[in-house]
Amino acid sequence: MTELKTRRPTGAVPWPLVLVEGGEKAGKSWSIAELSASPRVGRTLWLDLGEGAGDEYGAIPGARYELIEHDGTWSSIMGQVSAARDEAQRALDAGEKPVVLAIDSMTAEWGLLKDWVDAKARRRDVNRKALAQDPDVEVEITNDLWNLATARHKDLMRILMRFPGIVIMAARGADQVAMENGQPTKIRTWKVEGQKALAFDATAWVRMSRTEHPRIIGARSVHAGIVPGEDKPRVIPDLKLDALIFDILKCDPAKAHVRDLVSTPDxxxxxxxxxxxxxxxxxxxxxxxxxxxxxxxxxxxxxxxxxxxxxxxxxxxxxxxxxxxxxxx
Known part of the structure; x- marks a missing residue:
């Protein structure tokens, strides 16, 4: 018989995995650059995937982030994210301020994977023959290919969810027509553009807008003051990521830990x-x-x-x- 093993909860706040989403020109990338200027964080490593703001925003007063170089391939991106994780662990072991890894954006990450499986679908014999007859024919991406894209996304998320530091995931969001059984309805709903589980995996979810104050949509937190099912999203004028992480979520670098997920082989x-x-x-x-x-x-x-x-x-x-x-x- 297996012996029951338990422990008392520590009450410590884990390292945050923050989703920052919103419409175009809402300030998502800007907020990352601002965070890098905070005296409460160490190195900020910015992975620019298709957004292109990384270089220009280096001119923001106080910004001190570093752009991660990659060649656009999945193996290069994953290799650099793994290297960033190792640097975060080194800094943590050395007693330095926490490393920030920012990915701008997760919308582009999922778009990269969708393009990859679309290309694979087009190379299949049945689709190649159909395209030869009609270049505009719709190519179906079958479930086995979507499973490949999801598997790659999960490989990335395994690192981000156990990152020994702070992770910021930027993503696009938009008000869209709700679909039912593949058909549009009269209902409009807000949708985060990215892999469908993105918001579930985040520990905190912030929405930014060009015309409204930032709001915390949800947070897996004792301290954030948002009770699921009872409280509406919390609107905070001029919310900065520095304040969200350290003052609202109460992340203490001296006590923070990676999320207690089941350890699985890579x-x-x-x-x-x-x-x-x-x-x-x-x-x-x-x-x-x-x-x-x-x-x-x-x-x-x-x-x-x-x-x-x-x-x-x-x-x-x-x-x-x-x-x-x-x-x-």
Whole structure:
């Protein structure tokens, strides 16, 4: 029988993962530059994905962020985000002020992944033939491809949700016509443009506007003063991210911790284990590990981890058949 293991809650505020969204020219990127000027934060690392404000906003008085360089590929982006995480951990271990990682924007991140699966869909034989006959034909992105895009997004979010510092995710938001069963309705609703789980994963959600004061839409917080189901979004004139993080959310760098999420292996770890598989039992162990970590549909070269698993399985079965033949010969 498994022994029950419990502990008392600490009451400490975890490192914040803040979603800052709003319409065009609402000040989302500006707020990131302002945060970098705060004496309460250390290095601010700005990952510019398609927004283009990073260079110009360096002229804002007091701004002291650094732009992360990447070549636009997913592997380059993920490599730099991982490096930023490692720098944040180094600063934390050294007793320095917390590192800020800003991604501008998560709308562009999801757009990058959508373009990737669209290109994959267009390369499929059935679609390539259809496009040859009619270049304007609508290409369907099937669920297996959307699963690939979601898997990549989850790989990024695993790092952001366990980042040992402050993460700001900018995203576009807009008032849109609500859809029902694929058809437009007369109802209008506000929508964050990005992967659908983006707002759920954030610990705090701020909406900015060109014509109204910033408002805290929601926060997973004891201190923010917003009770789900009871309180309306909290409007705060001239809200700054510095005040949100340290004064409203009460993040104390001396006590903050990464969110207590279930520890799961990353794709690289599973691939390393897969390379060592040489029998059915070890194959089953790695398969279950990958399945439980929701990694089976993660991209590996031009295929998925699931495909790589099948290749390794076939090698194991072929080796077993060969060994059987040797014994019976």
């Amino acid at each position: 794709l690289a770890a599973v691939l390393a284990l897969l390379a060592e598989v040489n029998d059915r039992d070890s194959y089953t162990v790695v398969w279950e590990l990958a399945r439980d970590a929701d990694l089976l549909d993660s991209p590996v070269d031009d295929a998925t981890l699931r495909d790589a698993m099948y290749v390794q399985r076939d090698k194991v079965l072929a080796a077993e058949a060969k060994a059987t033949e040797s014994v019976t010969a």
